[in-house]
Structures are given as structure tokens and as C-alpha cells.
Amino acid sequence: MKTLDWNTLFGERARRIQASTIRELLKLTQRPGVLSFAGGLPAPELFPKEEAAAKAAEILRQKGEVALQYGPTEGYFPLRAWVAEWLGVSPEEVLITTGSQQALDLLGKVFLDEGSPVLLEAPSYMGAIQAFRAYGPRFLTVPAGEEGPDLKALEEALNQEYPRFLYLIPSFQNPSGGLMPLEARRRLLEMAMERGLVVVEDDAYRELYFGESRLPSLFELAREAGYPGVIYLSSFSKVLAPGLRVAFVVARPEVILKFTQAKQGVDLHTPVLNQILVHELVKEGFPERLDRIRTTYKAKAQAMLEALDREMPKEVAYTRPKGGMFVWMTLPEGLSAEALFRQALEENVAFVPGGPFFANGGGENTLRLSYATMDRERIQEGIRRLGKAVKGLLATA
Numbered sequence: 001m002k003t004l005d006w007n008t009l010f011g012e013r014a015r016r017i018q019a020s021t022i023r024e025l026l027k028l029t030q031r032p033g034v035l036s037f038a039g040g041l042p043a044p045e046l047f048p049k050e051e052a053a054a055k056a057a058e059i060l061r062q063k064g065e066v067a068l069q070y071g072p073t074e075g076y077f078p079l080r081a082w083v084a085e086w087l088g089v090s091p092e093e094v095l096i097t098t099g100s101q102q103a104l105d106l107l108g109k110v111f112l113d114e115g116s117p118v119l120l121e122a123p124s125y126m127g128a129i130q131a132f133r134a135y136g137p138r139f140l141t142v143p144a145g146e147e148g149p150d151l152k153a154l155e156e157a158l159n160q161e162y163p164r165f166l167y168l169i170p171s172f173q174n175p176s177g178g179l180m181p182l183e184a185r186r187r188l189l190e191m192a193m194e195r196g197l198v199v200v201e202d203d204a205y206r207e208l209y210f211g212e213s214r215l216p217s218l219f220e221l222a223r224e225a226g227y228p229g230v231i232y233l234s235s236f237s238k239v240l241a242p243g244l245r246v247a248f249v250v251a252r253p254e255v256i257l258k259f260t261q262a263k264q265g266v267d268l269h270t271p272v273l274n275q276i277l278v279h280e281l282v283k284e285g286f287p288e289r290l291d292r293i294r295t296t297y298k299a300k301a302q303a304m305l306e307a308l309d310r311e312m313p314k315e316v317a318y319t320r321p322k323g324g325m326f327v328w329m330t331l332p333e334g335l336s337a338e339a340l341f342r343q344a345l346e347e348n349v350a351f352v353p354g355g356p357f358f359a360n361g362g363g364e365n366t367l368r369l370s371y372a373t374m375d376r377e378r379i380q381e382g383i384r385r386l387g388k389a390v391k392g393l394l395a396t397a
């Protein structure tokens, strides 16, 4: 009988697909006793378990024939209408997706051909890099820091090339925690409008601000200016429950139509029961829930920063986030976050090395710490362990 070599049987696109570092690391961190700062996993204590249990039972009893049946690809209309009202758009501009991760894949499917230039920040969200990479694009990157992308570098890049789209996370960027100031947002939009550039705004952390209020999204600023070129992504993962896999895309009807056609070929529709459950959970008391979530993450961030200030040697730099879920750490030049990862695992603490957040390489001395999942005591203990591993690495440098 002929043996099968699957690698030769897989298609060209499949051979490009690489594992998600976060997903692979999360397996490692399941080991008992490991304190993990790896995944941006929302605080489980915030999940509305009791409320969801009651509402799910009620939905199945009263609307079981809808909740358990195939549904429209665009999404459960009452949820689309709720998102539309929340964002001040029409339901025809809203598509419900199975997590923002699916929207990232649809972006690749709809906009990218082999070799298409796509522009993103360095570092940027590795889930987006992974989703886009499957379509064989040519990645262009601009440096990003605590105030978002370097606009001078962005202008230079845009003067060289017209990318299929620019992918950004303006508020509490993953992994760098960056927050684009209002002036920078306006400047970026001017550059996009001059060129007719498609801008993808991934606003996963829009509500997780620690200050008094939220900055206007690029999407809102573009609408004010009458520019239709911003495609807006956000999700219920960070403000409700990631396991429900319910998120949305907001864009011009022509874009939503094409994304819907593409989604038909992927999963027909997002699970109907989950969509109805999300709608039931957000239609009352959502603002109060958001306040509780912001207070929780602000306290967790504070706990991590206090511990870092206490445990980390002065050679190590790290951000002081104004929202979101992450602290971005930079080791002295020449030190490897991968080497630190191995040393840290011996101390039973884990994080995500920064390399996979750089689409074109680099960032070997960077790492991302998520404070979202653990309570204050374990955050402090985890950082104590990490501090020990960092000092060990510095001693061998």
C-alpha cells in the first residue's frame, strides 16, 4: 500500500499556516502550579455564569426552534440591531462574526491575494498576523509604541506603496498597550483619506479604559468626516465571555455583503443560541457591567505595576497601561525573551515572548504580560517569580 505524506498533500496555503504561539503556550501553562501571564484571557470572576444559565434555559424553552435552527449569515437580527444602535450605524452595516478572529480571517480572504502588500504595526496582534499570513501577503510594518504607530514612518511607507489595508489597534494595542492620542488619530485619517486607504480598526479593548472616558474611534472620526474607508472590528469577548465566540464587523453595506458571502463558505453563521444569549445579557445593565469590568482591570494593572516596580531590576523597561489587558516589557538589547521563557518556566511562571508579534521579525528581547486572568495575590507572586528569572538571566549575560 502507498504511504501518504500529508505535507505533500496539503495545499500551498496550508503549508504557510503556522501554530499560534499564544495557543501553544497556553497548553504549557496548564501544568499545575504555573502562574501564567500568557493569554489575554478575561477575568473568569467577571463571567455572568448564573445569569447566563438562567437566560440560556429560558431561551431554549421560549425560542428553542429559533436558537437550535440554522440562522442568517448576517447574524441574529435583534443583536445586529442592538450593535447598530450602540455604535450609531444601521443594521445593514453590521455583520456578526464567530469571534473577531473570524473577522481577521475574512479580511484576508476578501482583501488579500498572493503577494498583496498589507501594512501593520510592529509589534501587532499575532492572531491577525497568523490569519493574514495564510493568504501569502507581503507584510509592511511601521514601528509602534505607547502612542500608537510612528506617523512619520507610516507616511513614508504610504508614499512607497498602496497597501490593501492598514491594520491598527488604536486603543490599548495588543501587545504594546499603546493608546493613539486624538490628534494622531485625526492625522492618520487625513493620510488615509488623501490616498483612499482602507483602514481596519480592531477595537477589541474599546471599553477597557482606566481614565474618565473613551477616545473616539477612527471609525467615528471617519464617519464625521464622511470617509467610508474604515472597517471596524470589535467583540463581546473582553466585556462578556470569549467562549461564546460572538463579535462583529461594522463597515459600508458593500463590504458587509462581501464579508457575508465569504462567511457563508466558512461557517454559514455564528451559533444562534450564543447570539441570542449575548443579546439577552447586554440589553439590560450593560453600562453597569462595563464600569465593574473597568474597575477590575484597573486594579489588576495596578497590582502588576506595584509588583514590577518592586521586583524588576532597573535594566528592564515596561509600559504603564492606561487600559486594556497587557504590560509590554523590554529586556536589555541582546537578551532573549525565549531564553527568559525557559528560565521562567522553571520558576513556574509564564508569559508570551514578543517575537511572534513582529510580522517581519525582530523583538527578540520583548515580552507581553497579561494581568487579566489572575487575582492580586497571584499577580504579585507571579511577578516575584519572574523577577527572579530575569535576575538569573541578567547574571548570565
Ligand SMILES: Cc1ncc(COP(=O)(O)O)c(CN[C@@H](CCCC(=O)O)C(=O)O)c1O
Pocket: 020, 022, 023, 026, 038, 039, 040, 041, 098, 099, 100, 101, 102, 125, 127, 169, 174, 202, 204, 234, 235, 236, 237, 242, 246, 247
Ligand atoms: C486585538 C485582538 N483582536 C482580536 C482578538 C480575538 O478576539 P475574539 O475573542 O476572537 O473576538 C484578540 C484576543 N487576543 C487575546 C486572546 C487570545 C486567546 C487565545 O488565543 O487563547 C490575546 O492576545 O491573548 C485581540 O487581542
